Amino acid sequence: MRNNSKPAGDAVEDAATAVSHYHTHSIPLDMEDIRRDWDKPVTEAGLAAKTSIVVRVGALDLGAGTGSFRVREMMHRIAYPLGVHVRADVNLTDIEATCTDGKERMTEVIDLPTTGVNTERIWLLEHYADWFSVNLGLDSMYHSTGDVSDGLVRNLDKSDVSQVSAELAKQIREERKAAEAREQSGEASDDPVLDAMEAAEVTVPVSMVRAAAADIAAEGATDDELRSESEEALEEDQITRRRLHDRLLAMQGADGGAAAEVAASGGAASADAAADSAHGAAAGSGVAHVVADAAAVVHGAAAAGHASEAASGPTVAADAAADAAAAETPSRWREVARSAGGWSADAQSASQQATQFATVTADSAQLSAAAQPSPQSAAQSSSAAKSSAQPSSAKSRRTRTHRPPTGEYAEHFDHVGRSDGERRPPITVRQAHERLDLIERRKPLYSAEFAGFASAVACASFVFLLGGGPYDMVGAFVGAGLGHWLRRRLFKHHLNQFFVTFVCVALAAFACTGMLRLIGLFDPIALTHDTAYIGAMLFVIPGFPLITGGLDMAKIDFPSGIQRVTYVLCIILMATLAGWMAAVVVHLNPTGFEPLGLNPWANTGLRALTAFLGVWGFSVMFNSPQRMCLVAAVIGMITDTLRLTIVDWGVPAEAGAFIGALLAGLLAAAWRTAVRAGVLPPHLGYPRICLTVPSIVIMVPGMYMYRAMFYLGSFDTLHALDWAFRAFMVIICLPIGLAMARVITDKSWRYDV
DSSP, X not given: XXXXXXXXXXXXXXXXXXXXXXXXTSOOTTSHHHHTTTTSBGGGSOHHHHHHHHHHHHHHHHHTTOOHHHHHHHHHHHHGGGTOEEEEEEOSSEEEEEEEOSSOEEEEEEEOSOOOOOHHHHHHHHHHHHHHHHHTTOOOSSSSOHHHHHHHHTTTTSSOHHHHHHHHXXXXXXXXXXXXXXXXXXXXXXXXXXXHHHTEEEEOOHHHHHHHHHHHHHHOOOHHHHHHHHHHHHHHXXXXXXXXXXXXXXXXXXXXXXXXXXXXXXXXXXXXXXXXXXXXXXXXXXXXXXXXXXXXXXXXXXXXHHHTHHHHHHHHHHHHHHHHHTSSOHHHHHHHHHHOOOOOHHHHHHHHHHHTTOEEEOHHHHHHHHOOSSGGGHHHHHHHHHHHHOTTSSOOOOOOOOOOOOSTTGGGSTTTXXXXXXXXXXXXXXXXXXXXXXXXXXXXXXXXXXXXXXXXXXXXXHHHHHTOOHHHHHHHHHHXXXXXXXXXXXHTTTOOHHHHHHHHHHHHHHHHHHHHHHHHTTOGGGGGOOSHHHHHTGGGOOHHHHHHHHHHHHTTOHXXXXXXXXHHHHHHHHHHHHHHHHHHHHTOOOOOOOOOOOOHHHHHHHHHHHHHHHHHHHHHHTTOOHHHHHHHHXXXXXXXXXXHHHHHTTOOHHHHHHHHHHHHHHHHHHHHHHHHTTSSOGGGOOOHHHHHHHHHGGGSOHHHHHHHHHHHHTTOHHHHHHHHHHHHHHHHHHHHHHHHHHHHHOHHHHXXX
């Protein structure tokens, strides 16, 4: 035998080359156990392929800056439709997840190179989870309807998916309004079978139901055969109706006796047509024999009317047909059905299905009653026949929309009434990963220049909320804009975060000081504003890991929470060291801002405006779509203005921070609830973490933290500890307020389960 195995060194080299085609810090998707299921539906794929989707979603969510509690929740959302249980250990930059399907168990480990913030990705992953669930036959979980999520995920190649979601929501709203208008106007349904059943006036005795159920169970006819018979019978019925209509029109000038004879013969023919039509209409539902027998009742009644035509005319014949059809009431049939026993399981099941469609078309019987014996009523007979025969009549019929049935046999009839467009093909492993590729490789929404402008607006607004004046705001605007612009440019080259933080903060401090020196050439008072540069460096405040770390600890996930808080302290340390170095170089002595002396009402209005602009700027820095930025800005405007106002009234700053964070969490939850309830459009359903963190990041005491580091660098330990503990108390109150809001509004946070 030939030995085709490669040397060990070559095999290792080939494996390394194959893995290198994919992302460095993600699952190698070209492994054999994943590649063999690449084009299979995800529900039929092996555990390795399912695990690759679950863990990759968690890695993308973690890399977007969200907390470990949300990462676990997202992974569970993806694993549940796949029949997989996942247990994950999530930290700041790594995931160790074990997935099992009851037969096998697989563990995957993901180690990210760095962390960051991308609120657009967090939002898109929620829509991805809903798209995934809806296409696997479950309901949407994050949003009230899965239509927007389905359309959005299918258009991830567009640059502005927020606008795509808005257009989809508008289209869905217009379609619903059009459907309601059609329902109110009584427009007929597009399904002739359902129309015929709706027009039925005759019900079926339970004895016929039992007999037909037994026949169906014995014959074992397929649904395709029954549907084919239904279509043929409907065509024959339409032909018979048209012929009868033409004959009645031709008899308008005839004498009463001849008209009565034609009407009687037409009544019998229409009864036969009704039998055929009813047979076909019920065939698709597996009750062809039942409805055919019911039509025979109408036929017998029409015959009785024909026998008594000479005495009473066709009107009496029609009444006889109606009486014969209503001889037994459905309530009595249900009683008989309940008391009956000895059925086989198949027959009983078929009978239960048949009773749902136990009505037949009796429109043709009405045609026989429409023909009057006197020539004076010939025109009325013609119009009545036309009204009954033509499907586009003015008869009011409700437009049907698909509603999934409930009960024991719901799963067998879920397709009934559903349009072809709603029958979605199964998602393959390839499609699931292709959608994730589009999410992962999306470019930032904003250029480095626009992000720098947003940073400038945010920090200038931050300075005003801290008590700064116009010169301070101008200096912070210039410094923060240049600092964040350089930060974006350096991050593009994947440089170390701590190095980038130090360099960008130093640039921001020097640029702010230089701008104030330039203004001082025209107005020397600007040279006394030594505190403005602190506001220029606030764009590096790690608000997301600070808040999510506190929330993780609130969920008793201390490893992840401690890692995030440690990361925050490292970023703050590098930023304050850079600021302290700049202050030493240019001989700055930050003592605080001078009071502006504004009118209380004017001060409150300006605070609301700058709070709105500040939150908007931070949201842009977090890569939020503009609609999300505006929603977060409104929440931040309300909460931060309230916080500053109650602090002016004498409330401690720590309590003010707690109240502001609590209110921000409640408002974000109320917004999300309003979207799910249909009060707000579905495309405005954003993750709460994407609304709350930007709205409270301007409450982070950056001034306190920097002053603590400044005094520490000057070896003034007493003042350093004083400002450090002030900052610590405010910082811990922010995640506590958000956690309280989650406990109030979210059951999963209210109970430890």
